[in-house]
Amino acid sequence: xxxxxxxxxxxxxxxxxxxxxxxxxxxxxxxxxxxxxxxxxxxxxxxxxxxxxxxxxxxxxxxxxxxxxxxxxxxxxxxxxxxxxxxxxxxxxxxxxxxxxxxxxxxxxxxxxxxxxxxxxxxxxxxxxxxxxxxxxxxxxxxxxxxxxxxxxxxxxxxxxxxxxxxxxxxxxxxxxxxxxxxxxxxxxxxxxxxxxxxxxxxxxxxxxxxxxxxxxxxxxxxxxxxxxxxxxxxxxxxxxxxxxxxxxxxxxxxxxxxxxxxxxxxxxxxxxxxxxxxxxxxxxxxxxxxxxxxxxxxxxxxxxxxxxxxxxxxxxxxxxxxxxxxxxxxxxxxxxxxxxxxxxxxxxxxxxxxxxxxxxxxxxxxxxxxxxxxxxxxxxxxxxxxxxxxxxxxxxxxxxxxxxxxxxxxxxxxxxxxxxxxxxxxxxxxxxxxxxxxxxxxxxxxxxxxxxxxxxxxxxxxxxxxxxxxxxxxxxxxxxxxxxxxxxxxxxxxxxxxxxxxxxxxxxxxxxxxxxxxxx
Amino acid sequence: xxxxxxxxxxxxxxxxxxxxxxxxxxxxxxxxxxxxxxxxxxxxxxxxxxxxxxxxxxxxxxxxxxxxxxxxxxxxxxxxxxxxxxxxxxxxxxxxxxxxxxxxxxxxxxxxxxxxxxxxxxxxxxxxxxxxxxxxxxxxxxxxxxxxxxxxxxxxxxxxxxxxxxxxxxxxxxxxxxxxxxxxxxxxxxxxxxxxxxxxxxxxxxxxxxxxxxxxxxxxxxxxxxxxxxxxxxxxxxxxxxxxxxxxxxxxxxxxxxxxxxxxxxxxxxxxxxxxxxxxxxxxxxxxxxxxxxxxxxxxxxxxxx
Numbered sequence: 001x002x003x004x005x006x007x008x009x010x011x012x013x014x015x016x017x018x019x020x021x022x023x024x025x026x027x028x029x030x031x032x033x034x035x036x037x038x039x040x041x042x043x044x045x046x047x048x049x050x051x052x053x054x055x056x057x058x059x060x061x062x063x064x065x066x067x068x069x070x071x072x073x074x075x076x077x078x079x080x081x082x083x084x085x086x087x088x089x090x091x092x093x094x095x096x097x098x099x100x101x102x103x104x105x106x107x108x109x110x111x112x113x114x115x116x117x118x119x120x121x122x123x124x125x126x127x128x129x130x131x132x133x134x135x136x137x138x139x140x141x142x143x144x145x146x147x148x149x150x151x152x153x154x155x156x157x158x159x160x161x162x163x164x165x166x167x168x169x170x171x172x173x174x175x176x177x178x179x180x181x182x183x184x185x186x187x188x189x190x191x192x193x194x195x196x197x198x199x200x201x202x203x204x205x206x207x208x209x210x211x212x213x214x215x216x217x218x219x220x221x222x223x224x225x226x227x228x229x230x231x232x233x234x235x236x237x238x239x240x241x242x243x244x245x246x247x248x249x250x251x252x253x254x255x256x257x258x259x260x261x262x263x264x265x266x267x268x269x270x271x272x273x274x275x276x277x278x279x280x281x282x283x284x285x286x287x288x289x290x291x292x293x294x295x296x297x298x299x300x301x302x303x304x305x306x307x308x309x310x311x312x313x314x315x316x317x318x319x320x321x322x323x324x325x326x327x328x329x330x331x332x333x334x335x336x337x338x339x340x341x342x343x344x345x346x347x348x349x350x351x352x353x354x355x356x357x358x359x360x361x362x363x364x365x366x367x368x369x370x371x372x373x374x375x376x377x378x379x380x381x382x383x384x385x386x387x388x389x390x391x392x393x394x395x396x397x398x399x400x401x402x403x404x405x406x407x408x409x410x411x412x413x414x415x416x417x418x419x420x421x422x423x424x425x426x427x428x429x430x431x432x433x434x435x436x437x438x439x440x441x442x443x444x445x446x447x448x449x450x451x452x453x454x455x456x457x458x459x460x461x462x463x464x465x466x467x468x469x470x471x472x473x474x475x476x477x478x479x480x481x482x483x484x485x486x487x488x489x490x491x492x493x494x495x496x497x498x499x500x501x502x503x504x505x506x507x508x509x510x511x512x513x514x515x516x517x518x519x520x521x
Numbered sequence: 522x523x524x525x526x527x528x529x530x531x532x533x534x535x536x537x538x539x540x541x542x543x544x545x546x547x548x549x550x551x552x553x554x555x556x557x558x559x560x561x562x563x564x565x566x567x568x569x570x571x572x573x574x575x576x577x578x579x580x581x582x583x584x585x586x587x588x589x590x591x592x593x594x595x596x597x598x599x600x601x602x603x604x605x606x607x608x609x610x611x612x613x614x615x616x617x618x619x620x621x622x623x624x625x626x627x628x629x630x631x632x633x634x635x636x637x638x639x640x641x642x643x644x645x646x647x648x649x650x651x652x653x654x655x656x657x658x659x660x661x662x663x664x665x666x667x668x669x670x671x672x673x674x675x676x677x678x679x680x681x682x683x684x685x686x687x688x689x690x691x692x693x694x695x696x697x698x699x700x701x702x703x704x705x706x707x708x709x710x711x712x713x714x715x716x717x718x719x720x721x722x723x724x725x726x727x728x729x730x731x732x733x734x735x736x737x738x739x740x741x742x743x744x745x746x747x748x749x750x751x752x753x754x755x756x757x758x759x760x761x762x763x764x765x766x767x768x769x770x771x772x773x774x775x776x777x778x779x780x781x782x783x784x785x786x787x788x789x790x791x792x793x794x795x796x797x798x799x800x801x802x803x804x805x806x807x808x809x810x811x812x813x814x815x816x817x818x819x820x821x822x823x824x825x826x827x
Contacts, residue, residue: 059699059825079701095696097689099813108689109700113682139813272812 009071010035010163010194011056016065018051025051027218028065033163038185038195040205040226043215044238044442046412049198052215053165056196057089058082080111088161090152090169096140103136106155119158127154130184145297146177153184164188165196170204174296175470175503182208200238202231216240239443246450246475249458254478257286260462261340261431262321266314268307276300276486278307283481283488285431285462290454291491292477293466296506300486301466302345305435308464309342310335322431333368341429343420345436345466347413351420354409358401359383359390361408362423369427389426397422398448414441421449425456432456435466450476470499484508526655528772533656533664534730536768538563538722540667542746543753543760544674545718550750551678552711553691553818557613558598560743561620562716566591566723568624571734574637580728583637584663584721587728591720592713594620599712603705606822621737631734638732639663661729663721668761670718675757687711691816694823704823719743745794752801754811763801770796 013031017024026048033039043049054060056067058076067074069085076082082089096105103120110119120136127134132150140148149169156164166185170178185195185208199205205212205226212226214237222237229237236242261284268278278300285291295301306312308320314328321327322338332342344350352361363374363386373389376382390405397418401411408416417438424432437453438446454476457463466483467473473480479491482505489505542559549556556562569590574583598616601607639661642648647658678684687707690697694704726738745767753759770793778786805811 058701079699083701091699095693095699097692097696099692099815099817100685100689104685104689107682108686108697108702116685141812272808 008034010069011196012068012071013052013056014066014068016052016055016067017063018048018055018060019063024218026055026062029215029218029220031213031220033194033196034211035162035194036189036192037210038189038197038208040209040212041196041198041215042200042202042205042212042226042234042238044200046217046414046442047215047238048218049215050167051218053089053167053196053198056082057087057165083109083111083159083161086160086162087165088156088159088163089165089167090149090156091167096148096151098139098141100140101136102134102138102140102143102151105140105151106136106158109155110158123154123158126157130154130157130187131180132184144299146173149173149181153181157188161193163194163196165198167198168200169197170199170201174506175499176507177296178204202226202234205234206231214238235443244444244447244451246447246454248454248476251289251458251478254286254289257288258324259284259286259321260323261285261308261433261464262324263308264319264321265316266304266307266319268303268312268314271303271312276303278303279486281488283464283491285464287430287460287462288457289478290457290463290465290476292473292480293464293483293488294470294473294480294502294506295466295468295483297468299483301435301483303486304483304488305342305344305433305466308433309344311344336366336369338431339429340431340433341424341427343424343432343434343437345439347416347420348409352408352416355407357405357407358394358411358419359386359405361419362386362390362393365423366427393419393422393426396426397452398445413439414445417441418445418449421452425452428459429456429461431462431464433464433466436469437465437467438469438472446472470502473502474499482506526652528776529656530660532765532768532772533660534768535771536764537661537664537667538725538730538742539746539749539767540761540764541663541670541725542719542722542743543749543764544667544670544757545715545722546746547750547753547755547757547760548674548678548687548718549711549715550819551691551755551816552687552708553694553816553821553823554602554708554712555609555613555820556595556598556602556616556712556715557610557747558595558616558620558743559715559719559746560739560741561617562591562594562719563620563723563726563743563746564624564737564739565594565620566720567727567738568628568631568723568734569720570724571631571636571727571732572627574728575631575634575734578637580637580639580732583728584639584724587720587724588717589720591723592717595712595716595719598716599709602822603708603712606824609820609822617743625736628734628736632736634734636727636732636734639728661725663725663729666721671757671761678757688816691818694818694821698823698825704825708823719746722746745797749797749801752798752805754805755814755816759801759804762804763797766800767793767797 009032011033013029015028016026017028018026029052041049055062058078058081067076103116103123106123107116107119123134123136132153134150134154169181188195197209209226212224213220214222216238263281263283266278266281270277276299307314310330310332313331314320317326317328319328322335322340327335327338348354353364367374374382374386399415399419437449453463477494479493480497480502481491482489482502484506485508542563546559566587570583570587573586574580598612601612602609641659641661644658648654678688686702690702690704690707698704723739727734749760749763753763774789774792778789
């Protein structure tokens with residue numbers, strides 16, 4: 001196929017390959033994006049979606065393969081060149097500068113030398129015309145994740161691109177914010193722009209995308225029209241086999257069960273100017289139940305987890321009670337000794353020490369609770385017992401690894417998460433608090449982790465799960481509470497909870513009131 | 522009256538090298554690089570400035586040599602930390618040690634020699650005015666450079682697009698890279714600018730302050746400049762205030778010691794440090810503002826994946 005003026009393909013990719021060491025992240029990937037279409041790029045975490053778009057945007061260099069833009073072969077060496085061609089990108093992990101204002105952030109990606117005030121005025125006008133209201137003078141560090149994404153989108157649109165790449169745009173939005181985004185995308189399509197839409201959320205892909213390319217382990221496994229597929233058939237293409245559905249038996253007699261984790265009037269001042277204060281949080285988690293906490297990222301979930309886990313102890317000892325005893329003043333180790341277990345959001349650096357072996361990481365978190373087993377006379381470490389326990393966890397959780405006892409950083413995100421969750425489950429904790437249990441974990445492993453959390457609860461433990469993934473919370477929770485701006489709503493029993501109700505709470509609306517932020521558009 | 526003017530002039534002379542070195546380091550740190558080699562670059566500037574001035578007889582050539590030597594010396598740091606991604610703290614410390622040793626070796630034949638001094642400004646009619654004449658129009662040229670430099674850096678950082686880009690790199694080099702900003706190139710230029718400033722500050726010591734070469738003559742001023750940048754929360758006018766407070770208390774305590782005030786001299790000698798820290802901490806109480814001005818990626822090596 002040579003350069004062809006009638007060719008309706010805006011972008012064509014042939015045999016694009018990228019290797020990192022021995023890992024082939026993208027293996028001879030073919031992709032075409034037509035003018036005026038929304039094209040979905042589907043795949044699990046680690047399937048090579050992000051690597052592919054980074055090559056299209058010039059932040060990674062392909063090892064081999066060709067890229068055609070409007071029928072012309074091009075070599076995209078840097079993001080500046082991609083922007084000149086007319087490719088715009090909205091990043092998954094935002095590429096914004098927290099200490100700068102929205103207008104300054106936008107100015108940085110525009111190459112013209114016009115003054116900031118002109119850019120701010122343009123950005124404001126454009127943002128209102130697309131129904132994404134934005135105050136250019138606000139400091140990014142103060143903005144919610146949804147607002148930050150608006151900046152990214154406006155910044156991209158100001159460059160008048162022909163192709164807009166969106167990398168997992170809805171993973172941080174409330175359902176209502178996502179609806180708003182879809183309207184914007186449909187409007188852009190009607191203006192003749194092309195959109196490459198990366199997601200692993202099948203329902204939204206079915207809803208807005210015209211065509212889809214599915215990646216698995218770096219290879220293209222199929223092209224399809226998502227509207228003609230079912231969510232299950234798309235999932236099968238992505239994963240390669242059927243995903244085991246999570247089974248949740250109804251909880252029995254929860255109302256009378258013993259409260260194992262109680263949070264009473266927990267408040268916390270913001271630790272840094274950009275963090276969220278916690279405001280009088282009350283919550284009870286009883287033996288046998290799973291409580292989910294939903295919320296848009298950055299609404300105080302991180303601060304809440306730190307307070308519950310003891311990473312930051314409280315002044316008021318009664319604000320956190322574990323198994324009926326005050327625990328607010330205790331450290332993580334103190335709370336662990338009372339029978340609680342914690343899995344933080346950040347795996348490397350928080351959940352595990354990256355450059356230490358899995359067995360060493362096991363000892364780090366359990367030296368106090370399992371002192372008798374792991375530490376012998378005179379404080380000598382019993383390496384054999386620790387190694388055996390690590391292997392037991394690896395087997396129980398099906399952790400896939402390259403060596404017998406590798407460093408934590410050598411594992412993929414999903415496998416490390418399985419190990420960290422398994423490390424805590426192995427203790428049979430009576431209280432388990434997990435922040436983002438399956439973030440970046442592939443579907444099969446995620447189902448496994450969710451199932452083990454439910455089973456832990458049904459065996460008589462109290463489980464608290466903080467997650468941004470609403471599907472996940474609906475799958476495993478007996479009740480869902482919503483965190484917004486440092487406040488926690490009352491848990492809604494799962495029978496009464498709907499996506500819409502939870503979504504409104506996530507947006508900050510009182511139950512029963514309209515969400516005003518959406519009305520302004 | 523004359524005494525007051527003289528004291529004010531000595532304060533300005535004491536503050537100038539601190540100010541210049543600190544302003545240079547401020548630009549470096551705003552780009553996200555922590556160069557602890559200020560003391561080393563400064564002493565190289567001092568020995569180079571003295572040497573060139575002594576050998577050619579022209580203090581102006583000495584001044585240029587000081588700037589050049591500081592810049593070249595900082596290039597060593599830039600290659601190590603930016604191109605080879607070495608640890609910035611360790612590299613900066615070794616730069617200081619290397620500079621102190623190397624300057625001592627280069628300067629052996631200069632010890633005890635009379636140096637060339639940069640002449641003070643002398644504008645007929647203006648300099649002779651009472652009181653303000655000498656303060657405003659009769660100081661050494663580097664004093665004027667230091668004030669102009671502070672204003673220029675302030676304007677550059679907060680009013681120009683290039684300055685905004687530099688600050689953005691200091692805030693997040695990964696985000697900057699994703700936008701296609703040439704992170705390493707900006708940082709090279711910032712480090713070299715910082716080196717040139719440190720060299721100029723060193724040149725001030727050996728061409729104006731005490732126009733001679735004494736081994737180790739920077740006497741820790743590079744470290745004070747580094748501390749000033751942090752305590753001034755990376756803001757140029759605060760660096761200026763800090764440098765002058767330090768200079769004022771320094772000169773003040775020298776006079777107090779000369780008067781024989783019955784306070785242990787060790788305590789008096791520690792006063793400048795104490796006073797500078799207290800004042801700068803007090804004016805940096807606004808946590809939000811401090812947060813906004815702290816380069817978040819400071820000291821982290823940047824290796825783009827390719």
